[in-house]
Amino acid sequence: TYLTTFHPQGIALWAGDKYEKVGRFAHKNIKIAVFSPNENYLITLSETEVDAAIIIWDVKTSKMLRAFPAGKATGAKGEVVQGLMTPFKWSADDKYIARRGKDVISVYELPSMKLLEKKSLRADGVHDFFWSPTDAVLAYWAPEGNNVPARVSLVEIPSRREVRQKNLFNVSDCQLHWHPNGTFLCVKVTRHSKSKKTLYTNFELFRVHEALVPVEMLEIKDTIVAFAWEPKGTRFATVHGEGAQRLSVSFYDMDGGNKSTAKEVTLLYTLKDKACSHLYWSPLGNNIVLAGLGEINGQLEFWDANEQQSITVQEHFKCTHVEWDPSGRVVATAVCQPLDNSYYKFTMDNGYTLWSFQGMQLLEEKKDSFYQFLWRPRPRSLLSDAQYADVVKNLKKFEKRFNEMDRLKERERIAAEKAERNRKEQEFQDLLHKRLAVAAARRAEYIALLNGYDSEDDEEYIVQTHTFDDVLSQKEEVMRK
Template structure:
C-alpha cells in the first residue's frame, strides 16, 4: 500500500466536540461543551444553554434555551441552506444561517423527533409523534415548506409498540425506514424490548417489513442506489436479508455472528460484521452476484469505515469504548491486511477517519476474489476451545450445536413469476430438491448395491429419502421393527423358545410391511 493511500487515514486524539456539518459548531451548556444547565424552577426563562458558533470566526451566532436533553441537537441540510430545531410541539426552520428569524414552523402536537432528508432541494423532513392514551404513534413525511393543511403530508404511517424510533432516509430521499422500539417486551420474549421495521415512501406507499426471525434489529442500511436495503436481525446467530422497495426479500445471507452491515460507497459490496461483544468476524459479499468474497477477522473493533475508493476498509479500536490495544487497521476487501498501527501503551486513540472525497472521484472497479498481496503478516485469531469438565477431557469430543446454522438462500422469484415464493412454497421446493438429489444419488450407487441376505426382505432395508423428516423417521422406525422381527424368526428357527410378547411382534410383520410399502410408494 503506497504512502498516498495511507495518508487518507487521519487520526485524531482528544475528546471531539459535537460538530454539525462543516461550518457550525453546536455547544450544549453554558460553561462546558457537552453539558447543560438546569432551567429555573420558578418558570422564568433562565440562562441560554445552547449556543451556535461559526467555526471559521469563532463568533457565537445565536443562543437558545434548551429544556430537554433528548433530541436537542439542531440539524442542517447537506447544502446548509436550512437548519431545523425541535421546540415544544414544533419544528423550527431557519434559512441561510439567519437564526434571528424563524423562516417556517411545522406544528404537530407532542412531536418528539425529526430527520431532514439528504441531498439538495426540494428538502423533505420526517417527523415522529409518539402515541398516547391508546392512540398509535406515527411518522409523517413532508416537503419543505409545505406544512399547512391536512393534505400537506406526503405520507403517513401509524403503528403501535413504539417508545422511540430511528428514521433512516435513503440517499435519493424517496423513502424512509423506521425502526420502532419499545423499552419492555410485554410478551417476555426479549429482555431488550421489542422492535419492528417499517417502510414509508414519499409517494404515499408504506408497509411493515416482515422479518422471518424473532429478536432485536441490530442494524438497517440502505445501499447507495436507494433501490434496496439490508437488515440484520434476530436472536443470535442473527439473520441478514436484503429487501427491495416492495419490502420483498431478495437474498437471505443465512445466520451467523453478526450485528452490523456496511454497503460500499458504490453499493456493489456489502460487509456483514460482528463487533462489540462479538469476535469481529466479517463477511464481504459481492451483492450483484451474491457471492462471498472473503471472511477477515478484526478483533476488538469499535469502528468501521469504507474508504471513498470502495476498495479499502478501516477498522479501529478506540477509547473510551476500549482503552487497551488501541490502534487501527487498513484492509483490502479481498481480506488482505495492508497496514496496521498500534498506539503506544501510554497513549489512547479516540477517533480515526478517512480523508473525505466528493462523490464520483473514484469510479467503481471490477470485483476481485483473489486476495491482493500484502507485506503485513496475517493475524490468525486464536480460537478459544470450549471448557470441558475433568471427567470428559480424556473422552472423544462430540459435535453438538446449540443452534442450527441456516445457509444463504436466493429469494428472487423464478423467471416468469412476479412475486417471490411464499414460505410454504420455499419449504416444498427444498423438499422437492432434496428428494430429487436423493434419487440421483441412489441411481449412481445402484451399481455398487451390496448383496442382500435372503432372510431379510428387500423392502426392509432399501434406502429411501422422502424429503420430509417426519416420513423418514417413520420409515426408519418401521425398518427397525422389521429387522427385530427377522432376528426373532431366526431364533425360533434355531429352536429357541420365544416369549408371548415376542410371538405377538412376529404376528405384526405383515401389517408393518404393508405400512412401510404405503410410505415408500408415497415418496
C-alpha cells in the same frame, strides 16, 4: 475542507495544502462541534456555558449567528426538551436548522437564524425527527397518547405541507432511517402485543420521491439487530435473530430484484448462522462488511451482494469501529479507547488495520491511547443521481471504446519505457567509449614514461614451467615367493 482541533478556550480550524490555521471560535470547554452538510456553518456545544451552551457560527467569517441555552429535561409547550447530545439538525442544503421542542419543531433560516415564519412547526408529541439527506423534508414520529395512535409524518419545508402521514398502533419504539439519496425512508417499528409481554418488529417503507408517497409494510418475526441501506442502490440489509452469536443476514430490494418487473420490496436471499452484529456498506454499494463487534470479538466477513458470495473472512480482535474510505476501495477497522476512560479494558489492543475492499490486509498499526479514526471526506460528485444512474446503465456501450483507449495507453506506456531504456543504454555506451579512450591515452603516457615497457603486455614476460614431484609417503614390504 477543515480539520478541527479542540482547546479549553474553543476550537480552531485548519485547512489548505499546509493545513494552516484559518479560523478560531471562542467557546469554553466545547464538547461537540458539528458542521453543516456544505460546511458553511458550524454548531458548538459547551457544558459549562449556561446561557450560551449552543452557538451557531458562520464558518467563513467566524461570526456568531446566535446562541441558545441548553435544553431542559422537561418543559412547557414550545420549550426545548432535548439535551446536549441531541443538538440542532441541519437541512441538506444549509438553508435551515431545526431543533425539537415540546410538541413543536423549531425551524430557523440561515444565515439570519430567524424562526421560519416567526412560529414553530406544530408536531404534537414529537419524539424525534430527521431531515432528508437531499431534500427540504422533515420526518418525525410521535408515540401514542390520550387515545391517539402513534404516527410518522413527512413535512415539506418551508411550505409546512404534510406530504404523508402514517398512523401506527401498539408501538413501543420507532427508529427512522433515511436512504442516503433521500429516495426512501425506513421506519423500524417495535410493536408490543396487547398484553405488552411480547415484542415484534416491522418496517414501514416510504417511497418518498413517488406520487402520493406509497408505503409498504415488511414484518420480521425475529429481533432486528442492525439495518443498513445500500448507498447508490435500492437494496437494504438487516441482521436478525434471537441469539447473540449466530444471527441471520437478509438482503431486500425495494425494486423487486432483477427478476421482477413490479416495484415492491422483495427478499433476495438470507444468510444463516453469521457471526454478525453490524453492517457496513461500501459507499459505492455492492460490497458490504458483515462485522461481528462486541461479544463476537471482531470477525469481519467481506461480502459481494451482487454475486451472493463471501470474498473472505478476517478478524480484528476486539474491533470497535469500522470505517469505509469515501472511494470505496479501503476499509479501516480500529480498536479505539474512549477519551474519558484512561483505564479502558482494551488498551493493549488499541490501533487500526487497513483492508482492501476484497478483505486483503494492507497495513496494521498498534497505537497506545488510540482514540479516534476518521477518513477525510471527499468532495461531492459533480454528477446528479440521475446522471450517475445513466452512466452506470450505459457503461457497457462504452466498454469497447474504453478498452481500446486503455490498450492505446498501454502501448504508449510500453513504447515510452522502451525509448527511455534505449536512451539510458546509449548514454551508458557513450560514457563507456569516453572512459575507454581516456584509459587508452593514460596507458600510452605510462608506456612512454617506462621507455616503451608495457607491464600489461604478456609479450614482455618469459613464462617458465617447473614441475616438482613430492613424495608424500614411502613403504617397503617383503613379499613371500
